[in-house]
Amino acid sequence: MNLSELTTLRLGGPARSLVVCESEAELVEAARDGVLVLGGGSNVVPPDDGLDEVALVRTTGFQRYGGKVVVDAGVTWDELVVRTLEAGLTGLEAMSGIPGTVGASPVQNVGAYGAEVASVIRTVRVLDRTTGVVADLPAAACGFAYRTSAFKQSPARWVVLSVELELGTDPEPVRYAELARLLGVDLGEAAPAMAVREAVLHLRRSKGMVLDPSDPDSVSAGSFFTNPLVEVAPEGAPCWPDPSGLVKVSAAWLIEQSGFQKGWGDGRVGLSTKHTLALVNRGGGTTAELLTVAREIRDGVQTLFGITLVNEPVIVGGSL
Numbered sequence: 001m002n003l004s005e006l007t008t009l010r011l012g013g014p015a016r017s018l019v020v021c022e023s024e025a026e027l028v029e030a031a032r033d034g035v036l037v038l039g040g041g042s043n044v045v046p047p048d049d050g051l052d053e054v055a056l057v058r059t060t061g062f063q064r065y066g067g068k069v070v071v072d073a074g075v076t077w078d079e080l081v082v083r084t085l086e087a088g089l090t091g092l093e094a095m096s097g098i099p100g101t102v103g104a105s106p107v108q109n110v111g112a113y114g115a116e117v118a119s120v121i122r123t124v125r126v127l128d129r130t131t132g133v134v135a136d137l138p139a140a141a142c143g144f145a146y147r148t149s150a151f152k153q154s155p156a157r158w159v160v161l162s163v164e165l166e167l168g169t170d171p172e173p174v175r176y177a178e179l180a181r182l183l184g185v186d187l188g189e190a191a192p193a194m195a196v197r198e199a200v201l202h203l204r205r206s207k208g209m210v211l212d213p214s215d216p217d218s219v220s221a222g223s224f225f226t227n228p229l230v231e232v233a234p235e236g237a238p239c240w241p242d243p244s245g246l247v248k249v250s251a252a253w254l255i256e257q258s259g260f261q262k263g264w265g266d267g268r269v270g271l272s273t274k275h276t277l278a279l280v281n282r283g284g285g286t287t288a289e290l291l292t293v294a295r296e297i298r299d300g301v302q303t304l305f306g307i308t309l310v311n312e313p314v315i316v317g318g319s320l
């Protein structure tokens with residue numbers, strides 16, 4: 001099978017050996033050194049010449065103990081969101097519609113609309129490939145920060161087997177201005193979880209951020225660049241304080257100011273017509289083409305602002 005059939009960017013050559021893992025034991029067995037562990041393929045840029053070994057995570061376990069849920073890595077993230085909301089649990093609604101699997105969610109500490117998964121994770125069950133030991137890591141040992149974790153820093157080492165989340169039952173405060181406006185509440189005011197989910201999905205669709213076969217702008221890996229953390233934001237840039245003490249600047253604003261607008265690029269890979277941060281494979285593109293486009297954007301921003309944008313998706317076997 002080709003990696004292009006396993007990734008949302010529809011890129012990548014053959015997966016020469018592909019093992020589908022439907023139990024934790026199969027995953028532990030398959031995820032040897034050097035094997036790419038792949039979930040939904042929504043945050044990877046795979047090589048054009050393919051990979052020798054891929055372990056596809058398709059475990060399905062889900063257990064609930066009151067407000068606590070223990071979920072296998074292969075469960076689809078948005079299925080988890082729906083299941084918890086239907087059980088009356090809150091905490092995941094603002095992260096509705098994020099593609100991919102539960103196992104990948106701690107890897108880059110997924111987040112959206114003012115929420116991130118690190119805030120509800122209690123433990124992550126992992127295989128340490130350097131020792132062969134399986135252990136339950138408490139959240140404090142996972143190195144969570146904005147769109148990163150110990151797992152993202154050392155991908156050759158860690159395989160996520162399952163995740164334990166602690167959820168609430170009370171409506172959560174809305175922490176994102178655009179979402180609050182759509183819901184008709186004040187920022188910080190609580191809103192019913194199902195209404196939050198619907199509003200988030202509405203906003204995400206308008207930006208091509210929900211996987212949709214009928215939307216060519218969703219043939220992406222989501223946001224291609226993270227919002228950079230800087231000491232002083234450029235004048236006029238939308239920015240937010242970060243717990244690190246630095247300032248998080250809107251990468252979309254930097255990109256637009258540097259001359260790259262929505263829909264930019266006349267090749268087979270270019271910017272989404274709905275979202276400045278998403279690089280889209282418009283059909284028949286290659287990873288080489290995507291990286292060329294990404295470098296042109298990164299270099300344009302670097303020249304104008306002296307800020308180096310960093311890619312959010314994992315470039316397998318390469319770098320920008």
Ligand SMILES: Cc1cc2nc3c(=O)[nH]c(=O)nc-3n(C[C@H](O)[C@H](O)[C@H](O)COP(=O)(O)OP(=O)(O)OC[C@H]3O[C@@H](n4cnc5c(N)ncnc54)[C@H](O)[C@@H]3O)c2cc1C
Nearest residue numbers: 039040041042043044099100101103104110111160221222
């Ligand atoms: C349209 C679109 C919208 C998106 N919106 C958001 C968003 O709002 N917020 C956000 O944070 N992200 C977003 N993303 C990115 C992506 O959905 C998330 O990063 C998601 O968690 C990736 O899950 P996956 O299963 O597809 O991971 P994959 O792409 O399969 O893998 C990503 C990385 O994680 C590793 N990995 C996967 N599973 C495991 C495992 N079990 N153990 C160890 N390593 C593993 C892989 O080796 C790879 O390095 C979006 C992507 C798309 C395409």
